[in-house]
Structure formats: C-alpha cells, structure tokens
Amino acid sequence: MGLNGKLKPAARVSGRRQDVWSIINEAAAASPKQPIVNMGQGFFGYNPPDFILNAAKQALDRVDCNQYSPTKGRPRLKKAIADAYSPFWGRKLNPETEVTITTGANEGMLSAFMAFIEDGDEVIIFEPFFDQYISNIEMPGGKIVYVPMHPPKNGATDNTSAGDWTIDFGELERAITPRTKMIVLNTPHNPVGKVFTREELQKIADLCVKNEIIILSDEVYDRLFYVPFTRIATLSPEVERLTLTVGSAGKNFYATGWRVGWLMGPAELIQYVAAAHTRICYSSVSPLQEACAVGFEQADAEGFWDLCVRDMKAKMDRFNAVWHELGLPYSEPEGGYFVLVNMSKVKLPDGYPFPPHVAERPRDFRLAWFLIQEVGVAAIPPTEFYTDANAPSVEDYLRFAVCKPDDVLETAKERLRGLRKYIQE
Ligand SMILES: Cc1ncc(COP(=O)(O)O)c(C=O)c1O
Numbered sequence: 001m002g003l004n005g006k007l008k009p010a011a012r013v014s015g016r017r018q019d020v021w022s023i024i025n026e027a028a029a030a031s032p033k034q035p036i037v038n039m040g041q042g043f044f045g046y047n048p049p050d051f052i053l054n055a056a057k058q059a060l061d062r063v064d065c066n067q068y069s070p071t072k073g074r075p076r077l078k079k080a081i082a083d084a085y086s087p088f089w090g091r092k093l094n095p096e097t098e099v100t101i102t103t104g105a106n107e108g109m110l111s112a113f114m115a116f117i118e119d120g121d122e123v124i125i126f127e128p129f130f131d132q133y134i135s136n137i138e139m140p141g142g143k144i145v146y147v148p149m150h151p152p153k154n155g156a157t158d159n160t161s162a163g164d165w166t167i168d169f170g171e172l173e174r175a176i177t178p179r180t181k182m183i184v185l186n187t188p189h190n191p192v193g194k195v196f197t198r199e200e201l202q203k204i205a206d207l208c209v210k211n212e213i214i215i216l217s218d219e220v221y222d223r224l225f226y227v228p229f230t231r232i233a234t235l236s237p238e239v240e241r242l243t244l245t246v247g248s249a250g251k252n253f254y255a256t257g258w259r260v261g262w263l264m265g266p267a268e269l270i271q272y273v274a275a276a277h278t279r280i281c282y283s284s285v286s287p288l289q290e291a292c293a294v295g296f297e298q299a300d301a302e303g304f305w306d307l308c309v310r311d312m313k314a315k316m317d318r319f320n321a322v323w324h325e326l327g328l329p330y331s332e333p334e335g336g337y338f339v340l341v342n343m344s345k346v347k348l349p350d351g352y353p354f355p356p357h358v359a360e361r362p363r364d365f366r367l368a369w370f371l372i373q374e375v376g377v378a379a380i381p382p383t384e385f386y387t388d389a390n391a392p393s394v395e396d397y398l399r400f401a402v403c404k405p406d407d408v409l410e411t412a413k414e415r416l417r418g419l420r421k422y423i424q425e
Contacts (some may be wrong), residue, residue, distance in 0.1 A: 012139055018357060019131070020365075020384040027358075027369050033376025037412045040378040042190070042337060044254040045404035048295075051302055052253050055294035059287035067286060071278040073101025073262070074289045080296035081247070081262055088231055089240075097267035100274040103284040105220045105248035105261035107277070110136040112216055112244050112263060113182070114276035117142040121181040126167065128385030128394065130190055130218065142182075145175045148390045149192065155329065156344040156396060162193035162334045163227070169203050176207060182214040185232060188221040188335025191382050191399040195334040198230045205232055205239040213242065214269070220248035220261075223308050225335035226316075233265070241266055244273065249292040252308075254403075258288040312337055315402045315409060322413040326420060337403040340382065343367050344396040347424045362395040371398070375418040 003009055021041065028036040047053060059065040072078070075095070082095035093099065102108030109132070117123065119141035125133055127148045137144050148171070152164035185204065187196040196204075208215050217232050233243040244265040250256035263273050299305055316333060323330045323341055330341040348363075348370055358369045364381035371377050379398040383391035402409065 012135065020380060023358065023365065024368060024372070024378055024380065027372045028378050031372045031376060033373070033415075036372060036376050036378050037408060037415060038378045039400040039402070039404065039412055040380045042401045042403060043256050045408055046254060048254045049302065049304060051298050051304075052255070052291055052295040056258075056288060056291035059290040062287075062290075065287040065290050069101075069283045069286045069289055071283045072274045073099070073284065074286065074293065077101055077260075077262075077289045077293040077296070080293040081264070084296045084299070085264060089234055093264065094267070098270055099262055099264050100270050100277065101284050101289060102261045102263060102273075102277055103281050104250055104256075104259040105218065105246045106132050106136070107259075107280060107284075108246050108261045108263045108273070109133065109184075109216060109218065110139070111273045111276040111280060112246075113137050113142060114140050114280065115269075115272035116181060116214060120179065122177060122179045124172070124175050124180060124183040124213075126184070126186070127387060127390050128191055128382055129184070130186060131385060133184055143179075145177075145180070146387050146390070147172050147175050148386070148393070149194070151393055151397075152331070155331065156342050157329060159323075159329050159332060161332050162189070162340075163195070163197070165189075165192045165194050165331070167200065167204075169207075172204070173207060176211050176213070180211060180213050182216055183208060184216045184218060186218040187232075188219075188225055188229065188333075190221065190336055191338045191340060191380070191385060193331065193333025193336050193338055193340070195225050195227050195229050196232075198228075198235075201230055201232045202235060205235050208242055209238050215239070215243040216246065217243055218246045220246060220251045221336040222247065223252050223305050224312050224337060226309070226313050227334045229335065244269055249288075249295065253292065253295050255288075258285065258292070260284060260288050260292045312403070315404070315406065318406060319400065319402045319409045319413065322416050325417070326423060327425070328419075328423070331397075338399050338401055340394075340397045340399055341379075342396050343398055345423050345425065346370075346419060347422055349422075362391050364395045364398060367396075367398055371416075371419075374422075375415045377412050377415050 024040050078095035078099045082093040086093045117140040123137045123142045124145045149165045152160040233240045247262045249260040362383040368381045379400050382394045
C-alpha cells in the first residue's frame with residue numbers, strides 16, 4: 001500500500017514503473033532452474049587482485065584510515081590518480097585542484113549535475129543510457145534531451161561491431177538549444193560496447209565548444225578497450241576546459257561494492273563538483289580509498305592494466321563462441337564487459353504464460369523472462385535504457401555481462417544451447 005497524505009513520498013522517488021533490476025531478480029527467484037546463472041547486472045564474479053585486497057586489509061589496521069577522509073578525497077589517492085592519468089593528458093595533473101574523489105562514479109555524476117544544473121537546464125544524453133543518469137539529472141531539476149544511437153541495419157542477420165552503432169550528428173546538433181548546459185558521453189559504452197572514435201569525439205567536442213556545453217565523459221570502463229581508445233578531454237585545451245571525466249575504482253579494480261570513484265577536470269569546474277559532493281555525503285569510504293591508491297601506484301608494475309584487457313577479451317571470446325554455434329548474431333564489443341545479442345530468430349511459444357508486468361513491456365523483457373524460466377540464464381533487456389519512442393529499435397536484443405569466472409561462462413553456454421529448439425531461421 002502506498003503512503004498518502006502528509007506521508008506521501010516525493011515524486012523523485014515514487015511513481016516510477018517497476019525497474020528492470022527488480023523484474024529480473026524477481027524472475028530469477030521464481031525460476032524452476034536454480035541456481036540461475038546471472039549474467040544480468042555488471043558485477044564481477046571474482047575478487048580484486050591480491051595486491052589491492054591486501055592493501056585494503058592493511059588499511060583497516062590504521063587509525064587514520066578508519067576515520068573521515070577529507071571531503072575531496074585522501075591526498076594519497078588523488079595523487080595516485082593524477083600520476084596515473086597525467087601521461088594521457090600529456091601534462092602533470094594537479095591532484096589538489098583537478099581531481100576529486102566520490103562515492104563511486106554514480107555519486108560523482110550526481111555531484112556534477114547538482115553542481116551545474118538549475119531548474120529547466122537541458123542535458124543531452126545518448127540512448128541507450130546508463131539508467132542512473134536519468135534520476136541524477138532530474139533531481140536538480142534538469143530536463144533530459146535524448147539523442148538515439150542507431151543500431152546497425154543488419155544487426156538481426158549478421159554479426160556486427162559495436163562501432164557500427166552510430167550517432168546522427170545532424171540529430172545531435174538539432175537537439176542543442178540555448179538552455180543546453182551539459183552533455184553526457186559514455187565511452188567505452190554500456191550496454192553497446194562502443195568505443196567512440198577520435199573523429200566522432202571531435203565532432204561532439206566541436207559542437208560543445210561552439211555552444212559552451214559542459215561535457216561529462218563517463219569513462220568508467222576506461223581500462224577495458226579492444227580498439228584504440230581516446231579520452232575526449234585530451235583532444236585540445238578548448239575541449240579540456242569544458243570536460244569532466246568520470247572514473248570508477250569499482251570497475252577498474254573488480255570491486256563495484258567499494259564505492260570509490262572520481263572526477264577529473266579543470267579546477268574551475270572540479271571545485272563545484274566537490275562542493276556538491278560535500279553536501280551529498282561529505283566524504284567517501286576511507287580504507288578503500290587507501291587501497292585504491294595502492295592499486296593505482298602498483299598497477300603498472302604488476303602488469304595489471306594489460307592483464308585486465310587480456311582477461312576480459314578472453315572472457316568475451318569464450319562466451320561469444322556460443323552465438324556462433326547457435327547462429328545468433330551479436331554486436332562485437334570494442335570495450336567494456338557487456339555484449340548485445342540479437343534474438344530475433346528466437347521464437348517465443350504462442351500462449352507462453354508471461355506475467356502481466358512483463359507481457360506489457362517490449363519483446364526483450366519477454367525474451368529475458370523466457371531465458372530465465374526455460375534455460376536458467378539471466379540477461380538484461382536493453383529497451384530499459386531507451387525512451388519508449390526509440391525502444392523498438394533494440395527490442396530483439398539482450399545484454400549479457402561477461403565479467404564472471406570462466407566456469408560460470410561455460411555453464412551459461414551449456415544452458416544457452418537449450419535455446420536451439422526455439423531458433424527459427
Ligand atoms: C556507464 C556506467 N557509468 C557509471 C556506472 C557506475 O559506476 P560506480 O559503480 O562506480 O558508481 C556504471 C555501472 O554499471 C556504468 O555502467
């Protein structure tokens with residue numbers, strides 16, 4: 001029963017339709033195929049490497065690591081991040097003014113929107129989008145303007161590349177108004193796996209420079225790329241002046257539950273992000289900031305960044321072999337750990353008993369439900385990351401997260417072979 005009268009909750013947290021995570025978790029709990037192989041949410045099925053885990057354990061023994069950190073983050077972590085990223089920027093980043101630590105990338109982005117968005121300011125985001133952007137923008141009163149990424153035309157019949165998902169730059173330009181304050185970019189992209197090319201980034205950046213638009217570049221998968229990766233802030237000083245780059249130690253170090261993230265950017269912008277962060281949560285988890293500092297300090301010497309790419313690419317190839325077996329086309333990721341698979345050839349049996357809240361959603365929700373019930377593998381329906389108007393373009397796709405142990409990937413493949421009897425050429 002809902003709360004009424006004076007107890008009525010605020011609109012910003014109530015009245016939304018049931019979100020994808022609760023639908024999928026509920027389906028998983030109700031499935032006869034237990035335990036479900038969960039390839040839905042993007043959490044890792046294995047631990048951070050020992051050098052980082054040990055640093056966390058040691059930090060817990062230190063008095064100062066169990067107390068408040070400075071609101072902008074622990075000096076050691078800010079320095080480690082500035083040192084790690086200075087080579088990409090081609091100059092020394094100032095850890096005191098150009099880096100601020102946040103409680104995961106998500107709270108970092110909320111802080112950025114809280115810092116710059118006033119009622120009615122417009123923020124452009126590309127579809128599909130990471131779902132948390134929406135409420136993070138709406139909470140300070142922002143108006144979201146959506147620009148779709150277009151799937152490859154032959155995505156239902158051929159294996160394609162995540163790079164084939166394209167932006168229509170005419171559409172992007174037409175979306176810009178005098179009230180456009182920010183644009184959110186995500187590269188490598190969740191859920192598409194696209195790594196934006198330098199040319200695409202330059203076109204986006206040119207529009208932002210021309211119209212004085214702040215670029216919030218969500219680069220949480222920045223250590224997982226299988227084609228050349230460009231950071232938009234590094235294109236030119238004019239672009240850097242407008243760019244806030246978002247990072248996530250959770251994604252970098254296989255520790256999404258640690259909730260350590262950061263924003264980098266020009267001091268004039270970062271100071272206000274830090275001010276918003278102070279108001280939201282004051283500071284972030286101290287011992288885990290310390291462990292992440294050690295992570296950045298030692299990653300190169302440990303060969304960790306190369307290992308990340310090698311391991312994840314091997315997982316991607318191992319898992320995607322099953323689509324070749326089944327003849328189901330997928331979009332080959334250029335980065336990150338998600339793969340989109342086109343299931344238009346999967347025929348859902350007539351009269352299948354979908355519950356009403358699934359039956360009324362686009363076909364990908366029915367596909368996801370069906371996979372959970374019949375083969376015991378959970379995946380995410382990507383129309384959740386689109387507006388209703390553009391959702392039909394991806395309703396045959398499902399998103400799988402491959403950041404799982406190899407034996408889990410093999411179990412998933414074995415189960416997915418059970419789809420064969422439902423596939424029609
Ligand atoms: C594109 C994107 N941005 C941000 C985040 C959130 O990162 P964090 O866990 O550091 O808040 C995620 C997590 O899935 C993501 O996929």
